[in-house]
Amino acid sequence: MKGIILAGGTGSRLRPMTSIVNKHLLPVGNYPMIHYALDKMADAGIHDILLVIGKPSAGLYVDYIGSGAPWNVRVTYKIQEEAGGIAQALGLADSFVRPGEKLLVLLGDNLFEDSLKTFVKDFEAGERGAEVFLKEVADPRRYGVPELQNGLISRIHEKPELPSSAYAVTGMYLYESDVFDIIRSVKPSARGELEITDVNNVYASQGRLGYRLLSGWWTDAGTQQSLLDAGLRLSGNGKT
Template identity: 45%
Template sequence: MRGIVLAGGTGSRLFPLTKAISKQLMPVYDKPMIYYPLTALAQAGIREVLIITTPTDQHQFRQLLGDGAAWGMRLEYAVQPTPGGIAQAFMIGEDFIDGDSVGLALGDNLFYGFSFEEVAIDPTGGEAAHIFAVQVRDPSAYGVVEFDDAGQVHRIREKPEDPQSSFAVPGIYFFDPSVVEIAHRLRPSERGELEITAVNDHYLRRRALTVTCLPRGAAWFDTGTFTGLLDAGQFVHVVEARQGVKIGCIEETVWRQGWIDDAGLQRLAETQMSSGYGQYLAELLSEQTVRGGRR
């Protein structure tokens, strides 16, 4: 399975903050926003990831993330010339996907309290597509999962004015290789975009879609608005301060996955000591010595 992080778009909901910088490079407390979805894909066992950016922002992403070698990953880059919808990512990334299954994460989404580790074992849940649902207060701002009387998924609608459930589809999706062909066959919506909801609906009509509801204790943030960005930053700060563990720490994730060794983690720590971020990474190695291995 390969991964895509969609980090394009104008970020207009965050103007003027994002007039000169991509929203996916904005800080969510102590990390760039893109660290969080990248970590979610790494937790799912995905080591090869395509970062899709705007033409003007790509050099900044390359400067931040590099080629992924220091993390035991392979990162490639592609351009989304103009916003054309989430499903456009599969067309842009067609050569990168190269007939494999693919996990797509939106670059402005943050997850906590749910590991996508099991997705790495069976990436599509035994079906052709695997998406998630999470209960929210205002589902009309998202794609909404609607259920029938038997509790089965009945349909998925994009930003309905009259949502029939409070379960929204968060920005992480896993598909089999046929998603590329499906994306090519889509027609733009009234918004002029290739909607990810149309892709999900295609699999649903084939009875090939698995929907997993995130547990009640899980948290999901869409950080593409002022409130969402602030809420996510405060949430990360509180959890990290109370628990002493970091959320969305890609270095820790790849180390625990065994993609880099202790020496590799130490090198990453040494370059970031001044901010305290590196001290946290170094402490992971100390904890391992005390506890007798990685947790």
């Protein structure tokens, strides 16, 4: 299985800190944020990883991560020239993943406690087209919310006023290699981006979108408060 870490984006909610450095290089606990995504990939047994980054701070990524040797992984870099949405960033991995291979995708600002090792192993052995990771949250209206039906997701609703469940779709995904065909088929949203929710909803419409529930803590470290909370959880511990 291949690993894809998406670490582009402008980090607008974390300005002015992100006016100086990309948000995925900001310190969380004792390490830069990106450190933990690499930890999770390595722990899951994935050793061939593509890191999608923006032009700003590209040299700093290489300085810190290098070839990936400190994690016993092999890291390849790809530049996302401009913001075009999560699905557009994932589409840049098309040539990195061979037909028939499966992939684990992590958004670099998603920090979490659970090991993904068992989930990855089960997905590799199974035949489901895609799986997303869900976490129960206090206010699901802030997130993509799944509609659950017969052990699958029938649709994901983005920031619904009346959520159909108490779960949020996190920035962690498992896909078959046909995800790139689906990305090419979706149209830009009203904000001009290729949305990962639209990609996932294609799988849902085909009855091929499963899910896994996270039992430990999870945060999208994209705000000042969530960045602080994650740092407090991770202080003194290089592993999540």
